[in-house]
Amino acid sequence: PQANIGVVGLAVMGSNLARNLASREGNTVAVFNRTAAKTDELVAEHPEAGFIATKSYQEFADRLSTPRTAIIMVQAGRGTDAVIDELVKVFEPGDIIVDGGNANFRDTIAREKRISETGIHFVGTGISGGEEGALNGPSIMPGGSDESWQTLGPIFRSIAAVAEGEPCVTHIGHDGAGHFVKMVHNGIEYADMQLIAEGYDLIRRGTGKSPAEIADVFDEWNRGELESYLIEITAQVLRQVDAATGKPLVDVILDQAGAKGTGAWTVQNALDLGVPVSGIAEAVFARSLSSKPGQRAVAQKVLPGPSDRWTIESPEDFIEDVRQALYASKVIAYSQGFDEIIAGAEEFGWDIDKGDIAKIWRGGCIIRARFLNRITDAYAADPDLTSLVTAPFFVDVVTAAQGPWRRVVSMAAHAGVPAPAFASSLAYYDGLRADRLPAALIQGQRDFFGAHTYKRVDKDGIFHTLWSGDRSEVESEGSSH
Ligand code: 6PG
Numbered sequence: 257p258q259a260n261i262g263v264v265g266l267a268v269m270g271s272n273l274a275r276n277l278a279s280r281e282g283n284t285v286a287v288f289n290r291t292a293a294k295t296d297e298l299v300a301e302h303p304e305a306g307f308i309a310t311k312s313y314q315e316f317a318d319r320l321s322t323p324r325t326a327i328i329m330v331q332a333g334r335g336t337d338a339v340i341d342e343l344v345k346v347f348e349p350g351d352i353i354v355d356g357g358n359a360n361f362r363d364t365i366a367r368e369k370r371i372s373e374t375g376i377h378f379v380g381t382g383i384s385g386g387e388e389g390a391l392n393g394p395s396i397m398p399g400g401s402d403e404s405w406q407t408l409g410p411i412f413r414s415i416a417a418v419a420e421g422e423p424c425v426t427h428i429g430h431d432g433a434g435h436f437v438k439m440v441h442n443g444i445e446y447a448d449m450q451l452i453a454e455g456y457d458l459i460r461r462g463t464g465k466s467p468a469e470i471a472d473v474f475d476e477w478n479r480g481e482l483e484s485y486l487i488e489i490t491a492q493v494l495r496q497v498d499a500a501t502g503k504p505l506v507d508v509i510l511d512q513a514g515a516k517g518t519g520a521w522t523v524q525n526a527l528d529l530g531v532p533v534s535g536i537a538e539a540v541f542a543r544s545l546s547s548k549p550g551q552r553a554v555a556q557k558v559l560p561g562p563s564d565r566w567t568i569e570s571p572e573d574f575i576e577d578v579r580q581a582l583y584a585s586k587v588i589a590y591s592q593g594f595d596e597i598i599a600g601a602e603e604f605g606w607d608i609d610k611g612d613i614a615k616i617w618r619g620g621c622i623i624r625a626r627f628l629n630r631i632t633d634a635y636a637a638d639p640d641l642t643s644l645v646t647a648p649f650f651v652d653v654v655t656a657a658q659g660p661w662r663r664v665v666s667m668a669a670h671a672g673v674p675a676p677a678f679a680s681s682l683a684y685y686d687g688l689r690a691d692r693l694p695a696a697l698i699q700g701q702r703d704f705f706g707a708h709t710y711k712r713v714d715k716d717g718i719f720h721t722l723w724s725g726d727r728s729e730v731e732s733e734g735s736s737h
Pocket residue numbers: 358383384385386442445514515516517518519621622
């Protein structure tokens with residue numbers, strides 16, 4: 257028999273995705289891995305999948321029906337290019353190569369350009385949901401051409417997670433759009449994780465509750481408006497006891513967070529696009545700070561904290577405050593993430609439906625959460641929404657939360673507990689809603705030292721004050737910058 261789809265790269269994500277594909281009616285899956293032993297192992301362990309094992313790229317191509325469709329699941333970077341080069345040699349015009357790794361969308365754009373010259377379609381596709389998602393249903397974010405979507409749509413729909421009856425996949429936009437949106441998804445994931453971690457830390461230090469007791473708090477939160485995969489797994493991690501020491505596992509894990517780069521990309525691109533994703537940036541920086549043991553060891557010895565004791569009158573009230581602060585800050589992280597998607601779509605010419613993105617994030621992916629429906633609703637009600645947090649539903653959320661949010665941030669500052677994502681989300685909120693910002697002073701400073709000019713509130717034109725002369729104002733030619 258011929259296979260209708262192939263998977264290259266059989267590490268955990270690749271094998272699980274291949275098994276997911278094979279389990280769906282009508283699919284026959286060809287598999288290939290650089291080290292053939294891996295292929296043999298997978299095929300032997302999963303006879304039910306009916307895999308077609310192949311031992312060379314040529315054999316892989318020969319066993320695929322045309323147009324051939326192959327999904328590459330290898331570590332993003334040079335490995336991807338090596339596989340693409342081999343596939344291009346054995347594939348024909350009209351065939352489709354999908355890159356399902358966490359590629360940089362700029363690489364995806366360049367790869368598509370290069371590969372499209374051969375007549376082969378290249379489709380950069382974000383796949384979220386980790387190992388379990390790959391096996392049972394991920395959230396899928398494909399870019400690429402409309403033509404390749406015709407073939408891929410039904411395949412992706414068959415393996416994607418299902419949320420409220422709808423498969424968590426949509427054609428995001430052309431070329432790098434899928435990987436761009438996956439990148440922002442990961443940025444939001446970083447922010448969400450950091451906010452949860454700050455909440456846990458504040459509750460632990462403020463109330464003295466044990467990790468297992470805080471796990472109960474997260475379980476309870478997971479029954480309300482914060483219901484989400486990350487809250488759910490947080491409770492499980494906090495409840496885990498280390499077999500070797502009998503301590504909570506979270507207390508024996510080294511407190512230095514790793515990162516593979518997608519969070520940093522989200523921030524780098526936001527800087528280029530001029531989009532303030534401050535909550536996401538704080539989350540990335542908090543990981544960087546944690547991973548500087550040398551600096552931290554020195555600072556621990558010499559930098560004092562506040563001298564007053566931290567007293568919390570009602571642990572229950574405090575925990576509820578933290579919950580609200582987390583919810584409001586999370587709304588900000590999504591609002592900022594969607595701003596970046598909107599700016600990216602404009603910059604790179606993608607036609608992205610914001611409501612659809614929220615929809616396909618409802619299931620399968622790491623940031624899946626109950627409140628994503630509200631984002632879809634918000635964009636359905638107003639596709640040109642200038643900022644997600646200003647949609648009526650989210651205005652209500654932050655209005656209700658602002659008191660607790662301010663209390664939590666000021667308590668954290670008083671107590672000397674770092675809460676960078678809570679604090680910066682609140683600062684963003686206050687910045688966005690301010691009727692006057694001190695940016696006016698910055699313009700004055702810029703004009704003073706660099707004659708950078710400014711605009712006025714009361715009339716059109718570009719102005720400059722003769723700071724080193726008689727300090728009169730002159731109207732300037734050209735544009736302000
Ligand atoms: C997902 C995850 C997944 C992965 C990333 C981020 O959506 O399934 O985002 O892609 O966990 O590699 O991991 P880091 O924390 O290592 O950057």
